[in-house]
Amino acid sequence: MLLSRYFLPVLKENPAEAQIASHRLMLRAGMIKQSSAGIYSWLPLGFKILRKLENIVHEEQVRAGHIPMLMPTLQSADLWRESGRYEAYGQEMLRIKDRHERDMLYGPTNEELITDIFRTHVGSYKDLPMTLYHIQWKFRDEIRPRFGVMRGREFFMKDGYNFDVDHDSALHAYNRHLVSYLRTYERMGLQAIPMRADSGPIGGVDTHEFLVLADTGESEVFYDSAITDLKIGDRDVDYDSYEDCATVLKEWTTPYARTDETHDDALFDAIPQERQRKSRGIEVGQIFYFGTKYSEAMGATVVSESGERVPVHMGSHGIGVSRLIGAIIEASHDENGIIWPEGVTPFHCGIVNLKQGDSETNAACDALYNGLRALGLDPLYDDRKERAGGKFATMDLIGLPWRITVGPRGLNNGVVELTSRRTGHSQEMPVETALERVVAIYASH
RNA sequence: CGGGCUAUAGCGCAGUCUGGUAGCGCGUCCGUCUGGGGGACGGGAGGUCGCAGGUUCGAGUCCUGCUAGCCCGACCA
Known part of the structure; x- marks a missing residue:
């Protein structure tokens, strides 16, 4: 969505x-x-x-x-x-x-x-x-x-x-x-x-x-x-x-x-x-x-x-x-x-686009969004033209257990960020790896 | 059902005591700048002040009645 x-x-x-x-x-x-x-x-x-x-x-x-x-x-x-x-x-x-x-x-x-x-x-x-x-x-x-x-x-x-x-x-x-x-x-x-x-x-x-x-x-x-x-x-x-x-x-x-x-x-x-x-x-x-x-x-x-x-x-x-x-x-x-448990979360994963409109950032978000959907998952993609703080606050509020943050800064180094809502712990990794990780998480739910 | 309280813009509230042109913050819409944790500036829209009646030249404000909602208690998946 x-x-x-x-x-x-x-x-x-x-x-x-x-x-x-x-x-x-x-x-x-x-x-x-x-x-x-x-x-x-x-x-x-x-x-x-x-x-x-x-x-x-x-x-x-x-x-x-x-x-x-x-x-x-x-x-x-x-x-x-x-x-x-x-x-x-x-x-x-x-x-x-x-x-x-x-x-x-x-x-x-x-x-x-x-x-x-x-x-x-x-x-x-x-x-x-x-x-x-x-x-x-x-x-x-x-x-x-x-x-x-x-x-x-x-x-x-x-x-x-x-x-x-x-x-x-x-x-x-x-x-x-x-x-x-x-x-x-x-x-x-x-x-x-x-x-x-x-x-x-x-x-x-x-x-x-x-x-x-x-x-x-x-x-x-x-x-x-x-x-x-x-x-x-x-x-x-x-x-x-x-x-x-x-x-x-x-x-x-x-x-x-x-x-x-x-x-x-x-x-x-x-x-x-x-x-x-x-x-x-x-x-x-x-x-x-x-x-x-x-x-x-x-x-x-x-x-x-x-x-x-x-x-x-x-x-x-x-x-x-x-x-x-x-x-x-x-x-x-x-x-x-x-903080939704994985078994009941309304969307499996949130995708936060930090620079809506930037072609590289949009492309990475699209790849994640389409990739997750193709693998049977139901992501929520925040594609609004909002500031980062507001997007993070919304994601935290609605409690999706996993969030992928995509911004130009990370993409320059070829990475996006996967964050656990429960622990707040973040890890940087390439888009493909993030996809695999999320799929793996939900394989058991 | 007993006790306490509230009702004013989508949300949070001020204004009521002492009657005199309905306000603030957030949100929302438009524009510019910004751009990794609710940013800044400018402009706009949005309200029969819960409802009915009364007092008054004039009621969001005073009086009477009603309705709805919240909290504590008793009750309950």
Whole structure:
């Protein structure tokens, strides 16, 4: 993308309403614009990242054997009356009437809809196990939206639902989700720690929340530092294997890690003192096993192997996709702006032309830009007729992890400069080498 | 929903106390010089002062009502 042709309305000054770094930086980097309290328009740069995260979530869900679909944002109140949650959910649910005075709602979650779909089309244990998911906008009418997209009213979320014939199979679904979630967050450059949590209004037996450590987090968390050394990496986990998934779950749930809701002083004190950590965290996902709560209430049953009709065991699992953008920024920024991890960066590399109009400099930039694109990368070329300082400031603000600086001074010596946004470290090298280096960096992302 | 606060140009703000032609910085547009970390100079565009009503010769400023937004708390992915 040529910056001269892109829409990137960056702000030099801090908007007054933004209190935390991610909110401030998202506004300044021209990613979002508030439409009303807790509701945002996603400008091109923000939208690009949102799509990237969505794709990562899709890829990891499909890899785990889950089936993508899409349910509507507006739902009829009838199904919610059936489950008993129309009354139970309270003011957080946005209720609407259509022209026929029918009660509708903007879905805060989709257990009722999915259970209805399931019960009309699935009747036999032979169809199980099955996990369906979608990534869709949700709405929760928060009393006080704040922190930008981290606590919006409208939010983009992956929610999935597993249907299993018995407890063991459902437990495996739970474990499998934990593994796939760990992988998802890791690809995004995040460390999200699974912590034992309260089940809340969804209602469940087993549940873990995934928290990203950040000072601005809403939850107080307590954990054993040993858990921060764990990595999924390239580990080959067979998602169909009960044992493989159970092993990972055990590994990640053995070190102590809890939010203040479930914190236990005695257990925490038992950790060697040098490994005790107390911090704050941003919740970016949660997995639940809730047994037959919805299937019994709504008659979602299958005929079992022995011929009797049994309610299916269910669980639900969510990843707050839009919120993740805020969480990533909270975990990865400095005083100059955002620092995107390679896995989610909106553009792979920035190209800064220090003397737009100079034929040699233009030619070198074009060669880099076209070269990177030909190799399948997505560079952002600042071809504007601006001064160097402004270009650097913009690049730092929007946080591309790598920047190639091209100017007459370097070109006289046959070199351009490759700079890491994270470390600030720069290296001079010929155009060809810079190309190869960037390609090599992204070969592993 | 309780407590606190704000609303004036795209963004950040002054002006309100003490009523009298709506300002500053940044951004933006044009020109010249500049050219490796938000440069300099000159010129321009851009505002029903959140909305409605009232007081007054005259309201951004005073009064009443409303709306929207922000912060703290309780609540929450």
